[in-house]
Amino acid sequence: MNRNFCRPLSKAVSVIAVITLLCLSGPNFVSAQENSNAGSLEYLDSMMDFIQDNYRDDVSDRQLLEGALKGMFAGLDDYSVFFTPDEASDFISDMQGEYFGIGVMISKAGDYVLVTKVFPASPAEAAGIVPGDRIVAVDGENIIGTAIYNASALIKGEAGTTVALEIIRGGQQGVIKVEAVRGPVRVNPVSYEINNEIGYIKIDVFNANTAEFLAPVMEDMEDRNISKIILDLRGNPGGEVNEVVAAGRYFIPKGLITRLDFKSEEAEDREYYSDLEKVRYELVVLINGMSASASEILAGAVQDTGAGVLVGTRTFGKSRVQNVIPLLTPEASEKYQKRLGVRLVDGFELISRYQVTPADDEIIGWVKLTTGEYFTPAGRTIDGVGLTPDVVVEDPVLLNGISVYNVSRLTVKSKPTLHTESVDVFNAEKILQMLDYDLDEPDMKYDVKTVRAVATFQKDMGLYSYGVLDFTTQSALNRELERLIKETDKQYAKAVELLDS
Structure with missing residues (x-):
């Protein structure tokens, strides 16, 4: 940093x-x-x-x-x-949405700090760091067992400085030492996918990069003639007014998006408008108790203008x-x-x-x-009150202590075997735990207990039961993850139902 x-x-x-x-x-x-x-x-x-x-x-x-x-x-x-x-x-x-570091996402896997994602064209990618690497030391300081935020603080630093990492990589013996030169890392808060002609867009926060990263997503939606969109603002704590207004202009019909009123006589009150002549999308916006501030500006504008339907639970309620x-x-x-x-x-x-x-x-x-x-287009202030969704659907629950949002799909690119370690193993273990198979806490190690759980899963799915995480088994686990998402995330399921009706 x-x-x-x-x-x-x-x-x-x-x-x-x-x-x-x-x-x-x-x-x-x-x-x-x-x-x-x-x-x-x-x-x-x-x-x-x-x-x-x-x-x-x-x-x-x-x-x-x-x-x-x-x-x-x-x-x-x-x-x-x-x-x-x-x-x-x-x-x-x-x-x-920019910090100085090496460009990785990390999480805890047991006592280890696990690299779950390496950003493209980042210092980490240039240094040869790959997803699945476990960082055990930073500049000579052992971080096994340390809190994730402490590890993050050690890895970040001033631009141009070098950080020395010691990592353990599955399939290789001993510790690998790498050095990465810290540089600017830009955080992309927008992710999306298209399923059955329904576009799904999740915005994590309205940081300074949101509008830039959202633009190509909306271009892709248009190029593929997508007319139905689920906009997921759950857990979005807010951000900058310019960014949320830019996002709103894809969905809100011509007119007021929000009005900002300031106490100081020397601070000019502001009104932000959309110039969208014709609404292009059937829209469902997912919200929950952690959708706050700027995300409530967008959700409130959608509700007031009839641009879409709000699904989920009451929002946080911050209009300050x-x-x-x-x-x-x-x-x-x-x-x-x-x-x-x-x-x-x-x-x-x-x-x-x-x-x-x-x-x-x-x-x-x-x-x-x-x-x-700030006020919604209809002049509402929702501070301390929040937005009530048009369709109330309770928040997703954990399955055996795991959230479906913390599990990634298996890559179906390699076949982990006994005693190997990888991110695919980590996610397979999470899916198996959610399905209530008998195995230890997910730790990305393909040990004997995990092999047995995979073999049992293969038998239950009518597959050849031999405990190898082959491509057919990975695809089956991915299908089970999709099923769990639909069954557990009833808010998302309701959004799909509304758009399909």
Whole structure:
């Protein structure tokens, strides 16, 4: 992860202008007034002195001030928060859909960190890392048994730096050492497939890449004359207003998509429109309790305009809008007060109003601050209420502790045998566990117990029962996975039913 997000601030500003949550970047949201309560400031100074004099360990003024700022913003609502520069870097990278790393998806497999996906044209691909590799050390630090987020943090780093990985690869003896040069990795939040002339599109988050990655998907839908689409927004926590509006313009008929209303008189209220003259698709949108914020903008617009049907459970209910704003240090605030004759804490205000860009060390941190709210085309605000689906269908349940969404289809490209290890084995074990076959916790090892479970499955399916995960068996397991998805995911099944009727 690039820890120098605020260097230089002028570049950070252009980034923030794009990725502020549910709104365009606007100035003047957090400027202090000259008539601030002097007594409160003196009290804060006295409290800091009290801590300095009595607290057992050393603590700096900066630490105390950061703690005070965290407390101030945390007390406003559930969405306002103060970030230190490092924390802001992580947050902004997530929303921007780009981070600095090697380009792999990882998950836990027992005590191991398992590579489940390698992004095309990534540093990981260039280094020869493949799905199924188990990472056991990063820069000499053993990560067997470590939490997944700790492993991820070690693998990420500044662009251009090298990370040394030690991996175990199925079928090979010993540890393989590889080096990868960290670079920018862009996260694609859009996935899709076409089944029986119904297009299925899942959007994980509305990050800065969503519209770009959605465009070729919609082109493919058009080229293949797809007229029925299931849009899956389940678990989508939201993101950027420009991105969700761009997605909405494929589905929402001509007219209002959403309206943003801000408290500050200096922040212009916004209205976003679709210019779609004719709705092309029969649409079902899947939602649940974790569909929030920007995803509720799209779902609400679909419901209000009659562009489709909402299926699932009530959404989260967040219509509040946040901006991400750099805050000046006390020293910088005092410095610019002397120079400009006005007391400021908002770094954007300093830039936009006075054309002065503060230095990196003049920013104490960033605040994600609730600045307004959005409304659906019909003028509804759903904050704390959520959207009620047109067709209520309960959320999918786990099968023997496994979610069908955490299982990938077998590749049908190789035939794992006894004592081999692969991602296909891992997913086969998950499918078998969901089907209630007797085997150990899925760990991608094709051991004797897994062989026996496969042989039993083959017998039950009327196949030759010899325990080899051959192509016919893999195809049968894939069919069983499809069946489990349809049986377990009744929301998806209902969407298909509505579109087929």
